[in-house]
Amino acid sequence: MTIMKIASFAAGQWVAPGPNARPIHSAISGAQIAEAGGAALDMQAMLEFGRNVGGPNLRKMGFHDRAKMLKALAMHLGKRKQELYDLSFDTGATQSDHMIDIDGGIGTVFVFASKGRREMPDGDIYIDGDIEQLSRNGTFLGMHIATPLQGVAVHINAFNFPVWGMLEKLAPTLLAGVPAIVKPATASCYVTEACVRIMLESGILPEGALQLISGGTGDLLDRLGAQDVVSFTGSAQTASMLRSNPNILKNSVRFVAEQDSLNASILGPDVEPGSSEFDLFIKEIHREMITKAGQKCTAIRRIIAPETHVQNVIEALSARLEKTVIGDPRAEDVRMGALVSAGQKQDVLEKAALIGTESALVYGDPDDSSFTGEVDAGAFLKPMLFHCQSPDSATVVHSTEAFGPVSTIMGYRDIPHAIELANKGEGSLVASVITASGDVAREMALGAGAFHGRLYFNNATSMKESTGHGSPLPHMVHGGPGRAGGGEEMGGVRGVLHYMQRTAIQGSPDILTAIGNRWVPGSTEIEGPSHPFTRKFGELSIGETLHTKPREVTLEDIEQFAHFTGDTFYAHMDSDAAKRNPFFPDRVAHGYLLLSFAAGLFVEPNEGPVLANTGLDNLRFMKPVEAGDSMKVRLTVKAKTRRTDEYGEVRWHVTLTNQNDELVAEYELLTMNAY
Template sequence: MTRTTESTGHGESRPRTVGGFVGAPSAARAAQLVRRAAGGADSAPVDITAPFTGLLTATLPQATDADARKVFDEARAAQAAWAARPATERQRVLARLHTLVLQRQEEILNLVQLESGKARIDAYDEVASAALVAGYYGRHSARILASRRVAGVLPVLTSARELRHPKGVVGIISPWNYPLALTAMDVFPALAAGNAVVQKPDNQTALSALWLNELTEEAGLPSGVWRIVLGHGGQIGDAFVEEPDYLCFTGSTATGKKLAKQIAGRLTGYSLELGGKNPMLVLPDAPVAKAAAGAVAACFSSAGQLCVSVERIYVHENIREEFTRAFVARTEALRLGAELGYGADLGSLTTPAQLDSVSAHVADARAKGARVLTGGRSRPDVGPLFYEPTVLTDVTRDMAVFAEETFGPVVSIYGYRDIEDAISRANDTGYGLNASVWAASGSVGSTVAARLKTGTVNVNEGFAATFGTVGLPMGGMKESGLGRRNGAEGLLKYTESQSVAVQRGLRLRPPRVIPPRLWTRGMSIGIRLLNRLPRR
């Protein structure tokens, strides 16, 4: 890890670059990005520090409620002209953005690492995700949004179409853990559909969202169509509930429920991606070495601060000892490091609150009889917010880690003898976001996957197969959320459907010269005949 400082002229020193790292963006560059944020003149600014070092990354303006509402008004004024552009033209902006993200990845890799504390390989997952999402909607959005012809009630005489119109202004509240990927997944389809967007990223990782906002305008998005507002939920949360025509929120289940209650009074659409306690099932015929390697990535990517990461592993008793031994060995081989480069396997937790939460879960489990097979302690020698990847066993229901989302590098291993019992235990949770199944046979794994009550299931993978397949919808069941992102569904949710039918010739009510009874008999015969037509 290399840091650099310069003299302030008063016997002190300060970092030349964001977070104090050589090769990181300069403080001037960070300030340039911050100026893209709207509002904030009447609120005290907030200093944000790098998880790796505790040094300053940026000082962010904080908007007031009035600031946020003004931005929504300005976005609404800009939206009409953007929506009037052909869908193919909007699509081309995202196609150009796909190329730009990949070309400019070095700067954003540094920013994501500095703001979130991720290992660089995990930061690259965000770059790849943003490029994949831009590429998908840059190729397919116009086709998905195109008017759809439907068979009319009377063949030839009735023509019917479904049209798609943008909602208007979409409000997006984004979390700190995947600042680039989740911004792309939520903002890009909203823009492709012809909406304006007002986004509130988390302060901790706002620079990443601002960087993508800048790049999107370079790709051709008109200024003002996507606006970013910084501030705390207590200051600007009401504006995000009351002003948008649709709200997309990613965060905790508790906050999502509160937002849903507030939005219900407006009858405004919304989607929520919330918490998870994601299971992994290792079937008795699964290749142990591959399953153990897959579990490491599934559990510890981004230090476990990933909504779809695995926190519970169910392993058949016939292979449990072998799997556990292999998994622990691979976990202990992970390299922790605070560096801007690919030398570390595991990065830092992002905030002191996350470190406190993870530490509390492990301490509670240990105090109540759980065994720590590896890890179980913070690592201030590496950086202020590092925590070792931790594997627990003998976890029981009275422990917080059993059912509550830890959102850190902690996983519990459980044995089972009967697959029905394993499926039941995997489903025994209020959450239903993601799951993983490992088996020798993909078809057997898929059969088990279909019985798990989660929005996504990965067979012989942890989460990346569904996460990276942008054409698939992604979202939660039960208390893990409502609605989906990605795929056609992730685009169409930002639209209003309108049905238009044109009737020619024969009316759909009897003329005066035909008795109603005779008319209805004829119509019934026609309906029966229509039902006999070949199905398409």
Template sequence: MTELLTNYAAGRWQAGTGNGTPLFDPVLGHALVRVDSTGLDLAEAFSFARQQGGAALRALTYRERAALLAAIVKVLLANRDAYYEIATANAGTVKNDSGVDIDGAIFTLGQYAKWGDALGDVRALRDGDAARLGKDPAFQSQHLSVPTQGVALCINAFNFPSWGLWEKAAPALLSGVPVIAKPATATAWLTQRMVKDVVDAGVLPAGALSVIAGSSAGLMDQLQPFDVVSFTGSAETAGIIRSHPAVAQRSVRANIEADSLNSALLLPGEAPGSEAFDLLVREVVREMTVKSGQKCTAIRRILVPAAVYDAAAEAIGAKLAGISVGNPRNDSVRMGALVSRAQLASVREGLATLQAHAQVLYDGRDRPLVDADPAVAACIGPVLLGARDADAAQAVHDVEVFGPVATLLPYRDSAHAIALAHRGQGSLVTSLYGSDETALAQTALAVAASHGRVHVVTPDVAQAHSGHGNVMPMSQHGGPGRAGGGAELGGLRALAFYHQRTAVQASPGVLAALGL
């Protein structure tokens, strides 16, 4: 029987009492390890994190907590090779795709370590200047932010077991809030291993970081008023979290990142073969194939002027034809597997739904896999769909296929393109491609209300831009509407979720004594 991974809770490693759920290699099909949290005393785990981990973290200054993040970075770098091996085995990702997850996480931690160090040796943050409460300056109001005296429950999706953990844990720990991580079961191995390495290195106070690698059952029940929950996953699960008594009745703060039908928009006047046209094509292909399209920020809808629809279909299809799919251990493979056979079934079901409203422009499903058995491997080639009537094809604006699938849609004019972008009902990101800076700026403002991030690509940033789907810690990650209404990262803005803003009303002398 495969190894049973343990959970780290209440300051000790604990094995579940059940048989465990096996995690599989999505390419070769065999079981790797098992996870289980049956029988854990969750009340003890949360209490220990709040009382022991929280108190120890809050006793430190921001600069001292930043040093903890820097120490975590060193631990992860020392074990980086092992993480790549786990990602290949459990997530089926090629090396570059594993790097997006693993190295992206390490980079994010490093940034928060740097930003936290600059906050200095204080334990609370000033929020603006003091304001008079009357004509007499003897009594004033100073807003400040202090760490919430609770725990951060971080529930993550299967596609980023490394980055998903650390992009939440970094600002939480820097804020002085202990973290209980619940990774998605299918890829929990990498998360558990990273936490284990950090715990074994002894760089964090006891209770500052915990991991529950098994079922999420009962976790939400443990949340108390000063706790927070940060969730990445499906809109269906997000609805369950929002309606849970912890959130609905006990006012636990919740941050949600859910489904997103992101778009890429080529501005009018860009002819086939222009630099902007080629940049769009390149980015679409990258976003369709990186991590096999299993990214919440991936391009799902491609909006182009009607006059270039056919040329765009041909150009994107030609590049997709060069993508080899199969076993990531083979150096010739450009795109690995979906995370599981269940996810493969979900992608096929979603494709069937979209094909009732769109035609197939490029079909990579018929191409042979490299070093992989199609009866076993959770692999599927990229599929480009198209709908000449973008308004009538309602399903492409409603259904997200979480895999290497995107739909090409023509628009009549700028107003129509903007309207189609908004049809996503709230998205994490849209990217704009063109050369007219004024038109790009106007379009960016026009689509901003329904997007958490607008990524503008012009020929002069062809080599410098960070990528449509790459979430950088300096920029906000989140979006309104169906994208969940949440916000993560964005530099030190991320700390606000883990702090309580308070107005202290007092004399200037008392306010000065706060030491902010």
């Protein structure tokens, strides 16, 4: 068998493993299949290449350009995923596991590409939140912006997801405009290296955006500065060692950790054996025990059920585990493959023995070697289910994670007791609750929310479309407090902001407009050469403003609108009733009548570059309009966002004022304009 030489990609060059390379063995056969590490990598050169080449190249691009880059990257990886599948079998993963790791990683990149285009500006500065008025007359304002860090992101990943683990960190990092140095776990780094080669050879990424360390990090952490970030996934022990690096502490290097987690799944008190919710509970636990052979940071380690149902859960789960085919992951009927290595198998057995000091083994046998296929030398292990009869006094089951197909069931008396047991994990990535009761869910959220990064509720209503207890989604944050590391990844744009610096900006409206490329009320208005609706997207300028002529609102207008629409609310139709209302002086115009009149005042009716009105945001009515009042409109180009090569979105700031120049209404109008 040819031994794969797993290289690093450092400062623009592929570097083969050195003489002291570490051997890598197949989880299926135990035979050596690769070697990695041992090369003398120049860590300073890698950092400088990322900071001086990769960072500037990425920052030349705006958020939307980087989002397009991510989409192209995901599409390219999708065409080559079979190569990654073929390699991944030797990690012990089944084809179903590949779908989570490889397809899930690619899907995550697609989501960040979409969010970058839809939720981030078509520019290079992200505005975080609303404008803050810092002075009485609005001439001194504040806002928060986020800009890319000018260092390098060091991603240190675990062995269990060699593709998803890399891509879920890489996508928000590149979208932020920060280059990355990826360091996968050596046991499965051959899959990561293949994925990195595919990405680099595509030519989609700018030079310096991505580097790879196959092997040890050397003195890399000793060279990081305040503009750099470390994002780590792995054990709490390793996280503590890395986080306490004197240089990281000295320079306040951002350190994001996702580590050990004693995740729990709770069966609600409203769920009875034989119900669809009970079956769902068993199905979720079974899936989390066998997927990736239990080697998941989100796997269910503690099963918490009403004391009266503990035996039912043991019997149902044991029966399902008994039917699970375990063995060579390349076989179609195999549902669970091997642990990643013999060393990992030994570690799981040692941790399971510790759990066994407080719990009874009710299913499974660590010495059982009846697996499918010729896999005697592989790192295979049957699932083990323990029962802890005294969870209140137990300590090991709430503090020891056997990172494999091992879980412990325990009983609870009532909801507060269930919450107490779940929180004994001292911080977890996720807890799931199977319940149809909104009251149970609310009590759980209030009691357990502070100890968990994610709470997953499921029942018969959502079960067909739910994504599962153990599935972190790029839309939602992934991380947890305490033992889980205190970090947070993904969560859409929230994940991007981890690689950016939030800065408070203070100044005049014109200054804030110039920095954010987004018109701020009170800043300079520009008079265009013609009606703004007659000009294309690219011809409009931020701050360009149209002032309309006034229009009087009559009692006849109010009554006609009321009868035509059916909105005969008393404030529009009954003078005495309106006067009894503290908000109205007399009969008043409908708010939507004012919006309709506003459109009539500023719309250019002829065919032109305005393709569609797609909605309005932030509508507020400030002052009522009575019959006899007049209104006029100010329409200003607030922001512009490219959507395709054919059209872009224009966000207009609209204000309605009365005859006394008092603000009547304010909103933001969205149109699609031809490019």
